[in-house]
Amino acid sequence: MKAPRRYDAGMRAIRYHEIGGPDVLRMEEVSDPTAGPGQVRIRVKAAGVNFADTERRRGLYDAAAPLPRILGSEAAGVVDQVGAGVDSRWIGKRVVALALQSYAELATTSVDELLELPEHVSFEEAAGLLVQGLTAWHLLFTSAQVRKGDRVLIHAAAGGVGLLAIQLAKTLGAVVLGTVSSEEKAALAREAGADEVFVYGGAESVSDWVKQVTGGSGVELVLDSVGASTWASSLESLAPFGHLVAYGNASGPPPALEVEALYAKSLKVSAYWLRTPHPAALQRQAREALGQALADGRLRVKLGLVVGLEEATRAHQQLESRATVGKVVLRVA
Ligand SMILES: NC(=O)c1ccc[n+]([C@@H]2O[C@H](COP(=O)([O-])OP(=O)(O)OC[C@H]3O[C@@H](n4cnc5c(N)ncnc54)[C@H](OP(=O)(O)O)[C@@H]3O)[C@@H](O)[C@H]2O)c1
Known part of the structure; x- marks a missing residue:
């Protein structure tokens, strides 16, 4: 080659x-x-x-x-x-x-x-x-404004975006839940700061697990880059007034959104794309924050x-x- x-x-x-x-x-x-x-x-x-x-x-x-x-x-x-x-x-x-x-x-x-x-x-x-860090940063700071104590569910938690999103969410004081497909990935997600990690493959569903670790209430935010295979459980995992941000389709596109299905819990669904024109000052702020955090070791x-x-x-x-x-x-x- x-x-x-x-x-x-x-x-x-x-x-x-x-x-x-x-x-x-x-x-x-x-x-x-x-x-x-x-x-x-x-x-x-x-x-x-x-x-x-x-x-x-x-x-x-x-x-x-x-x-x-x-x-x-x-x-x-x-x-x-x-x-x-x-x-x-x-x-x-x-x-x-x-x-x-x-x-x-x-x-x-x-x-x-x-x-x-x-x-x-x-x-x-x-x-x-940059691609993964800016995405993680905008998901947490721009699409959602995560606050201390918020519970955030991150799919593909040991992936590129996932590990950076965990670290950034922890700097905001969030409680981070992650999903992954292997024990090795679970260990990495925990090392990055995830509080609880779900490994696919057992009998329990993601949403039942989320209910169990949140005392029945669900999470305030889901970051979903997996799409088709996670969509339903992402919506089920949200607490009332919770927010799902879709930003990828690793398993295929999610089903068409039914607004009717959002009423019972007054949910919010949004999408994030890095190639959307961002205000220049906001993008500079995100880039410099990431660069500084990498340089001084707060972000790995x-x-x-x-x-x-x-x-x-x-x-x-x-x-x-x-x-x-x-x-x-x-x-x-
Ligand atoms: N919207 C944007 O602007 C933007 C920007 C960057 C990235 N993204 C999206 O964010 C996601 C993560 O990107 P990344 O580059 O950091 O990749 P990555 O997370 O390192 O790799 C993709 C991960 O997705 C999970 N996954 C679940 N179902 C899958 C399937 N059917 N096929 C393949 N992977 C599957 C896998 O983790 P497990 O095995 O642990 O489930 C896999 O490791 C991608 O969907 C990407 O398109 C979007």
């Missing part, structure tokens, strides 16, 4: 030419991108892998994007070029940023997306901060699988088969 590096004209990147399984990902040599006005170019050291990348590859997300296409949505590395209007002092800085097409040796992004990294934060850890990125860029297919296979914990990262030489 390894394509030879041609330093004069091209870079190595992971592209797909058709929609399909992990095997459609190919290491190829393509032209170097150039930083446009207001942009920088990053020499990528580590690219974050996200569940959405697998959905894009399967055609469930961004289906109209022309192919072939380089995958990716975030990169950590060193700025090596600035476009018109960008301060040249960015060159040489260690940074992380949301950057599309980051499964590559070089990626471009707006200078406004950059977060400078201190020396002691590794590129791999940084590559796990659990690196579950770190493989070379040429192993993108394996990274996708592992992520889609629920075999990963925490963050999946592609290391770029």
Whole structure:
């Protein structure tokens, strides 16, 4: 799969030419991108892998994007070029940023997306901060405003978003309940701060378990990224006036929402998407809060699988088969 590096004209990147399984990902040599006005170019050291990348590859997300296409949505590395209007002092800085097409040796992004990294934060850890961290942050601070003592149920609790959401919810004083599919994942969720963890597979339903650990009342907030297979139990697990935030469909889309079903407990259902245009100041606040928390050790990125860029297919296979914990990262030489 390894394509030879041609330093004069091209870079190595992971592209797909058709929609399909992990095997459609190919290491190829393509032209170097150039930083446009207001942009920088990053020499990528580590690219974050996200569940959405697998959905894009399967055609469930961004289906109209022309192919072939380089995958990716975030990169950590060193700025090596600035476009018109960008301060040249960015060159040489260690940074992380949301950057599309980051499964590559070089990626471009707006200078406004950059977060400078201190020396002691590794590129791999940084590559796990933004897509999943911003999502977790906005779920807890923007979509919901979690308060001390609130009970929060987090599905896929040992996943990338899940482990970060647990840590952030604990800083707000929440009581965190998580669901996971294995004992190994349960241990990681507890290590991240979860107070109670449900492991799928037993006779008890998630909602009965939630009732039991909350003394019958249910939770104030559910963060649901699993969709089809968790939707009904998420609604059943809510306390009166509770809030379900939907933000993913790992098991498939949930059933159509029946507003009638919300009346009995006066429930609220909302959705969150990181690509919704966010107020710039709010996004800066979230990015800087996450960067600061990572730098001073209050927030940890659990690196579950770190493989070379040429192993993108394996990274996708592992992520889609629920075999990963925490963050999946592609290391770029
Ligand atoms: N709305 C947004 O802007 C946004 C942004 C980022 C991520 N997301 C969504 O958030 C979710 C988590 O993303 P992530 O990148 O951090 O992934 P992840 O949580 O590390 O991996 C997905 C996890 O989902 C759980 N899962 C449950 N049913 C599954 C199924 N049928 N197939 C595969 N996985 C299943 C698995 O955990 P268990 O085995 O423990 O159940 C799996 O490990 C994804 O649904 C993603 O699309 C949304």
